[in-house]
Amino acid sequence: MANYSSSDSSALNRAFHALGDATRRGVLAQLALGEAPVSKLAEPYDMALPTFLQHLKVLEAGGLVSSRKKGRVRLCRLEAARLAELKNWITQYEQAWSARLDRLDDFLNENDPNKDT
Amino acid sequence: MTHHTAQHGTATLEKGLSASPARVFAAWADPDQRKVWGSPSDEIDMRIDAADFTVGGEDVTTCLAGGEAVAVVRGRYHDIVPDKRIVYTEIISSMDALEGACLVTAEFLAEGAGTRLVVTLQTVALDGSTLLEEAQEGWGSALIRLEELLQAG
Numbered sequence: 001m002a003n004y005s006s007s008d009s010s011a012l013n014r015a016f017h018a019l020g021d022a023t024r025r026g027v028l029a030q031l032a033l034g035e036a037p038v039s040k041l042a043e044p045y046d047m048a049l050p051t052f053l054q055h056l057k058v059l060e061a062g063g064l065v066s067s068r069k070k071g072r073v074r075l076c077r078l079e080a081a082r083l084a085e086l087k088n089w090i091t092q093y094e095q096a097w098s099a100r101l102d103r104l105d106d107f108l109n110e111n112d113p114n115k116d117t
Numbered sequence: 118m119t120h121h122t123a124q125h126g127t128a129t130l131e132k133g134l135s136a137s138p139a140r141v142f143a144a145w146a147d148p149d150q151r152k153v154w155g156s157p158s159d160e161i162d163m164r165i166d167a168a169d170f171t172v173g174g175e176d177v178t179t180c181l182a183g184g185e186a187v188a189v190v191r192g193r194y195h196d197i198v199p200d201k202r203i204v205y206t207e208i209i210s211s212m213d214a215l216e217g218a219c220l221v222t223a224e225f226l227a228e229g230a231g232t233r234l235v236v237t238l239q240t241v242a243l244d245g246s247t248l249l250e251e252a253q254e255g256w257g258s259a260l261i262r263l264e265e266l267l268q269a270g
Contacts, residue, residue, distance in 0.1 A: 089217060089242040090126035093209070096157035097238060101132045104144060104234075107154040108136040 011063065015086055016095055018062030023047075024055050028064060031078035038067075038074045124242045134232045138225040141232045142200045145223060146170050156180070161187075172197055186212060201225055217242040 018024055027041055042052045056076065059065040063082045067074050085091055134141055144150045148168035156163050160182060167177040176192035189210045196204035203223045209216045220239040225232050 088124075090124060090240050093217065093219065093240055093242070094126065094128045094130070094238055097128075097236065098130055099157040100155060101130055101234065101236065103154040103156070104141070105132060105134055107150070108134060108140060108144060112136065 012086070012091060012095055013098060015062035015064055015082060018058045018064050019086070021055070021058075024059055027055065027059060028078060028083075031065065031076060035075050035077040038076060041076060122244055126238070126240045126242070128238045130236045130238070132234045133228065134234055135230070136232060137230065138200045138227050138232045141234060142225050145203055148176070170194060170197070188212070188216070215243055
């Protein structure tokens with residue numbers, strides 16, 4: 001596995017964040033069956049289209065989904081390589097560390113002896 | 118089926134903290150503080166079974182998800198420079214197998230009144246380990262299901 005810097009680890013954070021929602025995981029499951037237009041992906045969900053598009057945006061920001069225009073239709077596909085990367089133990093271990101450092105920051109801010117309360 | 122594999126990774130995580138190096142260092146050195154921030158998520162509780170923050174000393178921490186033990190982490194300290202640096206190894210086991218090991222270097226660099234914390238992780242993962250899949254907020258199992266779908270397709 002290649003070395004990577006913290007900028008890559010924030011890309012991974014975005015990917016893990018994208019997975020932290022049932023709707024988005026549902027979209028990934030649909031896309032696991034093949035490329036699909038946005039309208040078809042949105043069908044099962046009882047939510048306004050802009051809300052659904054927000055979810056797609058989060059998935060794209062996490063590198064889990066890519067999309068392309070075909071005529072007037074936007075087609076989405078699963079980025080399986082990114083998914084495989086997230087399943088990797090080292091990736092998850094490093095992600096857990098990244099989450100711990102965020103919690104360390106919160107912990108120190110909450111327990112600041114110099115802070116007026 | 119057992120795969121005898123060893124996979125290596127190196128990552129450097131950097132974080133700017135407003136607390137002083139002394140306070141950040143204390144949060145690592147003191148097991149009571151480490152217990153609070155040391156879990157990767159609210160879903161996982163840490164039980165400190167042993168804590169010996171000295172060179173050569175050993176920490177043993179059990180990770181609990183929903184009260185159930187899912188992993189044991191054994192740490193051994195190799196270098197401690199107060200307020201500046203900690204070098205230690207972590208050995209991570211699931212309840213039935215060794216999962217991996219990591220050489221952790223934490224550097225506490227003064228930056229204004231605060232701290233630039235630089236954590237370097239040099240990791241080996243053994244035999245297709247899957248420890249964190251189950252431990253992390255549910256998305257681990259989602260990934261497994263997705264992979265099954267992908268393999269079926």
